[in-house]
Amino acid sequence: WEGKFDLEGKDVAGITSYLDTITAIDGKPKVLNANIGKAFSGNKVYGEGFVVSIETAHRLIEKDSRNRDVLYPYARAEDINSRPDQSVGQWVINFGNRSLQEASTYADCFQIVEKLVKPYREQVNRAHTREKWWLHEHNRAELYSSICGLKRVLFHGFTCKYLCFSFLPTNVVFAAPHVVLAFEKDEIFALLQSTVHEVWVRKHGSTLETRMRYPASDVFETFPFPENVSSLRECGRQYYQHRTAAMLAAQV
Numbered sequence: 381w382e383g384k385f386d387l388e389g390k391d392v393a394g395i396t397s398y399l400d401t402i403t404a405i406d407g408k409p410k411v412l413n414a415n416i417g418k419a420f421s422g423n424k425v426y427g428e429g430f431v432v433s434i435e436t437a438h439r440l441i442e443k444d445s446r447n448r449d450v451l452y453p454y455a456r457a458e459d460i461n462s463r464p465d466q467s468v469g470q471w472v473i474n475f476g477n478r479s480l481q482e483a484s485t486y487a488d489c490f491q492i493v494e495k496l497v498k499p500y501r502e503q504v505n506r507a508h509t510r511e512k513w514w515l516h517e518h519n520r521a522e523l524y525s526s527i528c529g530l531k532r533v534l535f536h537g538f539t540c541k542y543l544c545f546s547f548l549p550t551n552v553v554f555a556a557p558h559v560v561l562a563f564e565k566d567e568i569f570a571l572l573q574s575t576v577h578e579v580w581v582r583k584h585g586s587t588l589e590t591r592m593r594y595p596a597s598d599v600f601e602t603f604p605f606p607e608n609v610s611s612l613r614e615c616g617r618q619y620y621q622h623r624t625a626a627m628l629a630a631q632v
Contacts, residue, residue: 409584409602417526418562419596422455422554423474426509426517429496430473437471440488450475450486452553457537464627466546472553475514477521483514490514518556526562534561534569538595539588543578545569547620559596567609570616577603 385392425431431454432440440447451471459469473493475483484490493514501513509517527533532547538557545561547569554560561572571577581599585592594600 411601415601419600420520420523420560422556422558423516423520424518424556427497427500429493431470434471447486447489450489454555455548455552456555457558460546461537464631474553480514523560530564532564534563536594539591539593541591543581545573559594566616567612569620570612571609
């Protein structure tokens with residue numbers, strides 16, 4: 381412990397847990413007040429029976445237009461990151477905070493949940509999850525109240541091979557544990573999609589096997605934003621459009 385420290389063939393004062401040399405600024409970054417209340421996790425449904433195919437959702441809506449009140453496109457990273465148009469691949473039944481009596485008035489959707497979710501939920505230990513079996517375990521009301529005035533938000537998968545933000549509309553249900561950021565501006569996309577932010581994420585985030593993870597409390601809430609990023613607006617807009625066109629053209 382009292383010997384010399386060698387990092388990549390160079391003598392250094394010490395080596396941190398990040399495998400960096402010790403500097404005047406060291407340790408885990410702190411959460412910044414300016415970034416609080418802007419990053420959210422999606423809904424934890426706790427029951428795959430809530431999830432239905434696109435075809436089933438459309439059929440249910442055609443059968444009874446009221447079902448549109450409780451059926452939503454379901455945004456999951458595995459779909460957004462694998463489909464060239466970054467569209468959703470499934471829908472989800474979401475009764476919000478409706479009571480059992482209110483939920484049961486949507487008979488078609490209620491029957492699906494009662495058949496496929498209730499037996500599973502009856503086996504769990506958590507009283508809230510077991511007793512409120514027709515509701516998502518975590519509805520993330522704070523997320524949807526924060527984005528209700530926005531037309532789109534930034535979405536990032538919790539575990540991904542690459543840093544890849546996407547704009548998604550706000551009229552969907554976002555899946556946990558993926559990350560939703562309450563921003564709709566191109567300049568914010570440009571900053572967060574930049575190498576500057578990626579270096580920060582890879583240093584202060586975590587990994588699963590060889591893939592990066594995006595824990596917002598560690599890599600977004602601690603990230604120091606420049607005072608003014610408006611100069612990045614056109615760059616972000618053009619980059620996003622170019623990336624979208626390239627994915628569609630190559631079907632990747």
